[in-house]
Amino acid sequence: MPTLLLHHPRDIGDDTLEPLVDALHRCALDSGLFEARAIKVATLALSHPRQGGEQRPFASLQVRLFAGRSQEQRLALSNALLATVNDHLGERMSATVEMVETDKATFSR
Template sequence: MPHIIIEHSEDLPVLPQVLVEKIHKCTFESGLFDLETIKTRAVAYQQYQLGVGKEGFIHVQAHIMAGRTVEQKQTLSEHLLACLKTYCRESDSLSVNIYDMDHEIYRKN
């Protein structure tokens, strides 16, 4: 845990695998998770529509187990967004959202 899902337009200024590696590392560097528990993946979109002046987009979803403080989630969100800004164009639409996963419902094997 956590599951990091990067949704993005196909025309990124950075290779998707590089983005996955950078976001994965950034998630670890937040100090909230052990490296061996982080799972990061990316999904590219061919069809999308953005606001005026936007060339592409990246949206990072961080699915984490419930129990973290609001401050911890804010720190993670800000840390991930700062990472995106480093590798993207100013014309890209960048966003991050943190989702709590319920201990009573989540299952894995």
């Protein structure tokens, strides 16, 4: 853990997504909070994105991680990941990052 899942418009190509996935992995690793082998990153294409009732693309990064990190650590990671997404997609669309803490006691693998 963590698992980073990037929701993005379907029309973004692999030439953009592959470097972004690599950059997100590096960003999570550079945070010092995780071991490289624990970091999972994937993308999920969205169809028919809408914002405010209008057809406007957006990206949303959901970060699932086990509880136990401070609010400052989570905020620093969130800000760094958002900057990474914006570096790759910022001019194309708005982006958000959501940090979701997972309870180890109820997590199964």
